[in-house]
Amino acid sequence: MNEKPVMTEKYLGLYKDNIDKISGRSSPFINTFRADAFDKFSKLGIPSKKNEGYKYTNLSTFFDHDYESYFMPVQADFLKAEKFRCEVTDLDAHGIVLLNGFYPTLKEKLVQLPSGIWIGSLNEAAIRFPEIFEKHFGKYAKSETDGLIHLNTAMASDGVFVYVPEGVTLTRPVQVVNLVQSDYDMFNQHRNLIIAEKNSNFSIIICDHTLSPQKFLTNAVTEVFVGENAHFDIIRVQNEHNNACKITNTFIHQERNSVTSSNNITLHGGLIRNSTYHILAGEGAESYSYGLFLADKWQHVDNFVNVDHVVPNCTSNQLFKGVLDDMSTGAFNGRILVRPGAQGTLAYQKNNNIILTDDAKMDTKPQLEIFADDVKCSHGATIGQIDEDALFYIQSRGINKREARLMLMFGFAHEVIQNIKIEPLRDRMDNLVMQRLKGELSRCASCMVKCG
């Protein structure tokens, strides 16, 4: 990785040309991370296929393209964002809209909800709550191999900040809608920080949408701190057009007896890469990681999961599923790491994939790395088709083949969806998946772009 490809040079140049502009607008504390992150990025570069974590994902189709970078939010854009309304009308949530990676409000940049929760702009939070902010920001998003995380730290300047104080239970989820919209091909980055203090309980929904047909590249990093006994769920719904590339890196740090779940539902998107890092740093912590993707045309979806059992007596569970149609490609990379001394670990992982056509391709790489002996760890991975016997069984009960196939595929996908605890969202997802499987979802939901 010594010779730096042209691709990396481009982003290095981007940093050098714009760092003053970016720093000028960001809080001083966020700026203290930039130089070091830039150093690391220039060493690691944009991950190539030689990088073990990106073995099956070719980023060059999206990274090797000339984008305008979005560094400065414009007021006119904010007005557009204000107009956006989520289609899931019965979903009762605290909504936030993020436009091109910025928190675009003309009013207050950081608001307090009645229960004492703070939601708002990351940059604003760094200035208003330095103590809390400095305790967590940049502490969990670490990587020795993935340059994109450092690229984000070096250049991202805004995103969502959520702070849930001790003991607060939020019955309404927080919904973050990430919109990308522009008149030109655009590269943008954002950074989120979510802090759930001791004994708190809440969920966050992150929806990714594209509002215009241009080529987009988004590189996001989310850091989550989950305190003792806290419960936290993150649900990500990705519904972007085929010309959009979305890279998300989520780091969930868990303290003692906390329970978290992460759920990535990918319905549409040109190139999607979801990296989820679960760090089980307190005894008795439980983490659940789910993922589902439905890919067709030339789409590529890559789910990367890393569960790190640092301390004894933690439980983790992963379930990832994929359906591949047309010429789509998919990748799964799941790793369970049990560190020395992490006795009493229970870790499970399951990855099932269905390939529908001969042109689709699936690569999966489940891994176990275990350095303690009193553990129960297992993983299973399959790549195959719909069970012919099951198909026959349903047909023999008078249901036609097309319908039977749909039922089986829906059941396959539902195993992931059923883990969404928010009912209206779960129903909506079931609905969307059904439409998607029927091929009726040719237009992304709540998207104004027709993507062929």
Add this chain to the structure above:
Amino acid sequence: MEKDQDKIISDVTTTEYKYGFYSDIEMDRIPKGLSEEVVRLISAKKNEPEWLLEFRLKSYHHWLTMKMPTWPNLKIAPINYQDIIFYAAPKERKNTGNIDDIDPELKKTFDKLGIPLQEQKHLAGVAVDAVIDSVSIKTTFKETLAEMGIIFCSFSDAVKEYPDLVKRYMGSVVPYTDNFFATLNSAVFSDGSFCYIPKGVRCPMELSTYFRINSANTGQFERTLLIADEEAYVSYLEGCTAPSRDENQLHAAIVEIVAEKNAEVKYSTVQNWYPGDKDGKGGVYNFVTKRGMCKGENSKISWTQIETGSAITWKYPSCILRGDNSTGEFYSVAVTNNHQQADTGTKMIHIGKNTKSTIVSKGISAGRGQNSYRGLVKVLKNATNARNYSQCDSLLLGDKCGAHTFPYLEVDNSTAIVEHEATTSKIGEDQIFYCNQRGISTEDAIGLIVNGYAREVINKLPMEFAVEAQKLLQISLEGSVG
């Protein structure tokens, strides 16, 4: 029970490597180091034809451009290739092939190892090719086999007597550019076994090669080529030991198998190189490239390995399933104790239609041993109805050891069914308690459980080896529950 376990663990860690003796044999060694001259010298010593020398030189020059790979999950001390003797052979007496002409010291060595150089009655079912350091000493039952048209001889003899066959197949499965150690082997390989089973012949006895490293500072680089022509069947065994020494010795071998239409090859290994002492000092580096090609329709290659020795094992016996309906199998038990490390697994490349592969890998880690399974199942676009099933289990004995699984599944065909599952756990206290309760001592209980655990693989071994393998497991692990 706690006390019992401690005692058993200490028993296990102090079990001596019983093949660690050294025989004082008059040896013919070339100077240390590797250079073009050394490659030429090895070739000259063996009176090789020009084409083989060219092959060696081509490999050597390619090797110079390569770097040792760093991707495996292993800690390897740097290897100084200029500090290794690349060729060492027992001084030749008269080469008549007669048993009486073999150095009595040599004969004694093999007797001590339990390998009969004489065609003894009670082991009449096995034909042995004995290789010490760089050369093959004796091949038994050569004549009996020749009657059926089976060629079983040392690689050097094959080069002289059957150059056409060697030329045709050598490097066809593992090309000289394949990987760092395969290329090194292609440049300096000394001897090995060659076997050809003609059309329609079912080999009546087990063929076997026994490898012994004896000299100090030498590397062992042998090459085995196994060809099963149409409708042929052969079962082949391989065993190996080395003296206990403080320095690490390098063993970089190549095994190539070609199975033509309807042929079946069964290749079994019981690997018991010197594993180093309990502090991880010394031991053999076992870096081997093994690959089989199912060339014709309905052909089958089956690998079975019991890996108990070596300080570091790094090998992936693989199958290229090119013929339609061909089958590849891989059964492995890998044991790491003390400071041993193993990074082993297989590659199954499905190219032909209706190809099937099965992988069963059982890792056992004890002491500070690190055991990794690394495997690839690749289904190419045209491999319609390909089927794979993989199962990788790891058993952990002791809290300092590690077990890792790195499977790669790459599927490019919608009719393929690929399944992989892996589990990692230790021997359950309740399992041991259950045995104790029925009057079985903790030690026996663990032996029972480990043997049951490895049984699926051991059952695949030919009878003669299964017994040895079972004993080996017992020695290496009996009772070391953590």
